[in-house]
Amino acid sequence: MSQRERRTFVHLHNHTNFSLLDGATRIEQLVSHCCAEGMRAVAITDHGNMFGAVQFYRKARDSGIKPLLGMEAYLAAGSRHDRGEASAGRERFHQLLLAKDQTGYRNLMKLSSVGYLEGFYYKPRIDKKILAEHAKGLIATSSCLSGEVPQYLLRGDYEGARTALGELVEIFGHGNVYVELQDQGLSEQRQINPELIRLAGELDLPLIATNDCHYLLKEDAQAHDALLCIQTGKGMSHPARMKFPNNEFYVKTATEMWDIFAEVPEAITNTEKVAERCNVVLNFEENHLPRFPVPEGQTLNDYFESVVHDGFERRIEALQAGITGKTNGSSGWASKHDVEQYCERLEVELSTIVSMGFAGYFLIVWDFIRYAKDAGIPVGPGRGSAAGSLVAYALGITDVDPLEYGLFFERFLNPERISLPDIDIDFCMRRRGEVIDYVANKYGRDRVAHIITFGTMAAKGSIRDVGRAMDLPYGEVDKVAKLIPDDLDATIDAAVSSVPALQEAISKDRKVAELVNLARQLEGQVRHASTHAAGVVIADQPLTNYVPLYKPPAGHGGNQEHAVATQFPMNDVEAIGLLKMDFLGLRTLTVVHDSLDFISQDLGKKLTIEDIPIDDPETFKLFASGSTSGIFQFESTGMREALRKLEPSRIEDLIAMNALYRPGPIGSGMIDEYIRRKHDPTKVKYLLPQLEEVQKETYGVIVYQEQVMQIASDLAGFSLGEADVLRKAMGKKKPEVMASMKEKFIDGCKTRDVPPNLAKEIWDQVVEFAGYGFNKAHSAAYALLAYQTAFLKANYPVHFMAALLSSDHDNTDKVVRYISECREIGIPVLPPDVNESNVSFTAAGETIRFGLAAIKGVGEGAVLAILDARDRLSGFTSLFQFCEEVDLGKGINRRTVESLIKSGAFDLMTIQEDNDPDPGNIRAFLMSSLDIALESGQRRQRDRQMGQTNLFVDLETEADGADRRSSSLPVSSAVPWTEREILAAEKESLGFYITGHPLERHRDQLRQFANATTAKLSQMNSSREISLGAIITSIRDLKTRKGERMAVVQVEDLDGYAEVVVFPDAYRACYSLLNEDEVVLISGRPETDGDTARMIAGDIQPLRAFFEQKSHEKASEVQISVTLKGLSEGVPDQLRNLLERHRGEVPVSICLQRSSPRGFRAHVTPNRFLWVTPSPELVAELEELLGSDSVHFRR
Missing domain, CATH: 2.40.50.140 (Nucleic acid-binding proteins)
Incomplete structure (x- = not known):
């Protein structure tokens, strides 16, 4: 046998890192390795999924090796629908599948989808029934040791194995089933391989040899072992952890495989034959846009143009009325451009969109945005380069006038580089799902899905994960992790080469060296799958014709109504021609919407976004003061400091600052230069008078990509399409493109009488700034939204802060920060109150009322039940009445009411004119009464449901009424809570302190x-x-x-x-x-x-x-507080003796008072013999005698 023939082998059973935390082989490494080994083809067969199929296909095709697409499915022993007890004691098996052709590829996608959407139970399972329905075009094998056939053989059931193998033949056909042999030196394989060969002979089935590869090289076994520990959450020292038996599960060479299976060479040669049979071709040239329905008798383009012109007329009417882009006191035409300029621009855009075949795309976006606006769902003013389109503005897709802000259509849709438009849309965070719902209903739920995304192990995370797997102490691992720089793109290799402390730790400590080495090997591995925050695909056919589907397990988004996602990530989804759109949920839109609602409810004022003038002085004062906490895009500490220096006075300043506040421009000093030039116009210089029109808005600084485009157009005669290609080349620093563009730029400048030396200087300046240039369309849209947010904060602070708190009520850190800011600007935040609070935070006059749903242990269902009873009763009068009247079957239990008491939600209801309002007394009494109140309430509600009455109902009602009326009065058996207990209860129920703070x-x-x-x-x-x-x-x-x-x-x-x-x-x-x-x-x-x-x-x-x-060093008086309750027998004498022991030169003042702040108070000043020397010891002894917080120093 020749050496070439001995090298004929194809790996048909391989797990990449898309077999999450089980496979460690990266796709690019697998392909490169197989190419280097001279293999003609290679397959990927990940566990139950096809996550990496497109990425693998493209990489293999581009590398000149044939890609074979497959999957190792999880096959349920019974039905894929069995769960819990129904599946108890029933196994699941591994089942290797390979796609022969397009039909097989589509069936593979359908099977993988069924596993996640219908059969998921710990793993995505299919069953033989669904396998038989989608067997066409597939090759099946007997699989690894976890396959059904090997499992029967391992149990000594040869006939069971023969039957199972026969079932595969019935399902897939005789020519499409192979008996799979593996030999990693395991005793189980030595046991069953002869029997597998015997079965193949009896059923006349061909053999194939595989290695069930889970990592690339033999030396990667330890890193793979660490990966398994990360998957299972168990350290390497754990005796019962999941572990591979040896280090033989790597991508072996053809020679190694020939040597292992020398006695059955056909098992090797058959792998090449299988590869020859598999001929799936993926099409990356087609688009699968859904067909937008148009009225009968109209073409798509005609309908598109009519909708655009209708919207354009409305925009022009608004400009003529001075509504759009209004300023204080403005009226009449509200643009510096005339109607003809708008009309000309519109026709150019329409012609381009229609000729590029994108009319349907725009109608799809227009339709669901129209739905959202009609349904009262807030939509953002625009996002990304789409804000540069006048057609998008006319359709209501954006609310930024592109002519007014100098935005270019070609930055969005360039006729000189045809690609699908990309319009991303921001919706109200709370109601984004309604829009996706609408789209799913319109185009079909089987044609709409979210998009999967994968989390990978970054440098620091990899160090921490591997440290846990190695059972290393937290502190040691933490020290190493913190030596990795914080840059998002920081790698372990870069850190090792640039951080001396890390180099030293590696050289001195063998364990650290091992940790870093293993973490380096696992860095970048796929750690988990999740659903992309915004991406949605819409197709013209059921999605499983194009892409397999995924559903996160319960607890990871699996119980969400629209959690179904594509198995391919965003780039791969777009590559196969599916329409991808980003439906983003933007919290700021929710805040703005809620602010306007609060203003309407509280002030009776119907304010809309369109009513906000673009030149409000109070708004710019707020920006100039840096008081932008909670203001979209402008709330970071660095941004606030830059705003104080800039003192913005116009919307253009905000657009520029939004574009400049990024690492590149900050590091280059562009922000400082912009600020200097704003405050000192003499520093603004232009190389040519023609540049003033382009750069005047930004004080001569090139801030935007659009400025680069305009300079190339105005000075060098570039079309805006060519200018966009130049902009992109400069941004990505493509030297070959820039070299040719430079020559064209300088030649173009010559034709416009710009001297070559000056043209070169302008080119160099443009190149320098272009690397930092930002998309002005995006910056303008977001700056406009930020301005609107700031307007509300500056002019309606109570309503804005209430909305802001509501939007972040589940983020304790932010709530604490916002409440602190409320206090600083003089807005009281009132505690929750069962008679005043609503579901979330609300504005009430000059105050904000805490929302009931923000209390821990009080769900929204419980709050709605409380509000229902409150409306019916016109308010609660006692805890007993509350427990009797609120439906206790709707999420109201002991813990719920306990949380309400601890948060202070019953305080005001319980206080009466003649009552002590001390919350310590109130809450202590309510807690002591809770069990009786709940028991009474449950009995009352049970009796009402059963319709029971008795002869003494009137007397009982009268007696209970008296009890309930007196339930607010303190009783001696309830020991009052201390301030510390009050605050601790608030912290427990609210997550923070509201009536006070220990500090x-x-x-x-x-x-x-x-x-x-x-x-x-x-x-x-x-x-x-x-x-x-x-x-x-x-x-x-x-x-x-x-x-x-x-x-x-x-x-x-x-x-x-x-x-x-x-x-x-x-x-x-x-x-x-x-x-x-x-x-x-x-x-x-x-x-x-x-x-x-x-x-x-x-x-x-x-x-x-x-x-x-520190205080007693300069104390002028020691102030001692004593409650009358505290003056029990012997305390005065003990106090006197204590003071005498600490005799000194500082006067003492004793304040006698009742426990209630409104009660009696008297001051006693002891004579000089009882003056003291302040010290911590004195304080400790006094507090032990009189209680905490009984001593203060006056300085």
Whole structure:
């Protein structure tokens, strides 16, 4: 046998990294390796899915190797519909399938889709029934050790194996079934391979040899082992973890496979024959746009043009009335361009769109946006380059006038480089699903789906994942991970070559070297599948004709109504000609919508977005002050600082700032240059007078891609289509294109009398800025939305902040930050109240009322039941009435009512004129009454449902009424809650404090002694020593590899939350202080890990002791508070003795008062013999005697 013949082998059973966390072979490596080995073809057969099919096909085709498309399906022993007990004790098997032709490829897609959409139970399963329905065009094998035939053989059931193999022959046909042999040296294979060969002979079936490849090279076995640990969540040392038996599951050479199967050479040669039979061809030239229905008697293009002209007339009428682009006091024509310019531009765009065959595309988008607007669903003003289209503006797809803002159609749709348009649309976050619903109903639910996306293991994540798999201590792994730079594109290789500390750690510690090496091998591996946040595909036929479908498991989006997604990711979906659109849910649109609703409800004022003038002074004052928390695109700390320097005074400034605030322009100094030129016009210079018209708006700085295009058009005679090609080449730095374009640019300038040296200087300037240039259409649309948001905040702050809080009510960090801002600008945020609150936050006059659904443990269903009863009763008068009248069958249980009490939602209802309003008394009593109230309520509701009455109903009602009327009165058996207990209950029920904060009383001292807050950590230099006053909310104790104790502590201050890492040295000094609810002062340094800000603790002290130490050093008086309840027998004498023990030179003042703030109060000033020397010891002894917070120092 010749050497060439010995090399004839094709790998038909391969798992890529799309067999998630099970296969470690990357597609490009698989293809390259097989090409290098001289193999003519190669297959991929991932577990139950076809995620990588298109990517693999294209890579193989482009590399000159034949791609074979397959799948290793999960085959249910019974029905794919069996779940739980129905499938108990019933196995699932592996079933290898390969597509022979287009029919087989379509059937493979349908089978994989069925597995996810119908058969998913731990794995995407199919069954023999559905297999028989879609067997045409497929090749099947007996599969690996987990196949049905091998499983029968392993149990010693030869006849069962023969029957199962015979069933495959019945399903697929005699010529389409192969008996698969594998030999990785396993005893099970030595047991069954002879029997498989015997079965093949008895049934006259050909053999094939495979290696069930899960990784590329033999030396990749350890990395693959780590991957399995990541999948199962078990460390390598776990005795019962999933593990491959040896390191033989790699992509072996043809010679290796020949050597292994030397006794059955036909099993090797048959792999080549199978490859020859498989001839799937994917078509990347066709588009599968859905057909838009048009009225009878009209062509698609005619209807499109009529719809555009109708919309255009409405836009022109609005401009003539001064409605669009209005300014304060404006009326009449509202554009600097005349009607003829609009008409000319429209006809050019219409002609281009129709000639390129995209009329249907525009109608599809117009239709669902029209639906959304008619249904009152907020739609964004535009997104991306589509805002440069006047046709899109006429159709209502965008709300940005492209002529007014100098936007180009060719930036969106270039007739000189034909490609499908790409219009992305922002919808109200809350109602985006309704629009997708409409599209699915219109075109067919089997033709509309979301798009899958894959999360991969980034550098830091890979280090952390592998560290867990290796059972390394958290602290050690954390140190290594933090040596990786925070750049989004940072790689482990780049970090190793550029970070000396990482190099040192690798050289000194063998475990670190192993960790980094394994993490490097797994970096970039696909970690999980999920649904793309916005992408939706719409097709002209059922999607499974073009793409397999996927549905996330329950708990990962699987229970969402429209969770069905394509198995191909976005680029592959577009490559096969499917129409992809982004339906984005934008929180800001929801905030704007809710703000307008609150204004209407609270003020009776019907304000619309169209009513907002574009030159409102208060809005620009807000931007200039940097008070842009909650303002779309403008709320980061750096942006706010830039706004303060810029002092924007026109919408163009906001458009420019939105474009400039990105890493490139920031690093190049373009923002600073823009600001300097705005404030000093003498710094604005133009190389040519013709450039002034292009650059004047941005003070001579080239900010936008559209400016690059206009310079090429005006100075060098480029068409706007050519200018767009130039813009793209400059942005992507394509040297060969730029070289030819440069020559054309300079020649074009010559024809317009621009000297060559000046033309070259202009070219160089354009090239320099073009790399940073931003899409002005996108920036203008988003700046307009940001301006509208800021207008609402500047002119209707209560209503805006209520809407903002509502939109983020499930994000505790943001709620805390926004409530803090409300307090700073004088907007009270009132606690929840069962008689006043609605579902979410609401505006009420000059205040904001907390929403009931934002309380933990209180679902929206429970809130609706509460509101229903409240409306019926015109309000609640007692806890007993609440429990009797609110339907307890609608999510109202003990925990729900307990959460309401703890949050203070019953406080105001319980207070009466003659009653003590202390929340500690109220909530303690309500909690002590809760069980009785619930029992009473349940009995009443049960009796009502059964229609029961009794002879004494009137007397009972009267007695119960008296009980309920008195239920708001405190009783002595209920021990009042302390302030600490009140705040702890609020934290538990709300996620944060609302009536106060443990740090509130220290606010002044914090300003004096603490130089950091949690909100500022991410902006602070890591070399700076800082101090942070905070309360500990949780502690995670850990051990280093050396066995030393350390901790990761979550803390909260008045601004938000942060993580504090306490390494062993600091831990030893302060471990006794690491308790939940401990108020501390932390000294150390800040650190940023990606988007997460944290602090490395150097020292931790009790906050109160620190402040008291500082305070008593200059105290002018010690103020002692004593409640009358606290003056029990013996306390006065003990107090006197205590003061005498601390005798000194600082006067003492004693305040006697009732527990109620509204109660009696008297001051006593002891004589000089009872003056004291302030100290922490004095404070500790006084608080032990009189209670916490009984001592204060006056300075």
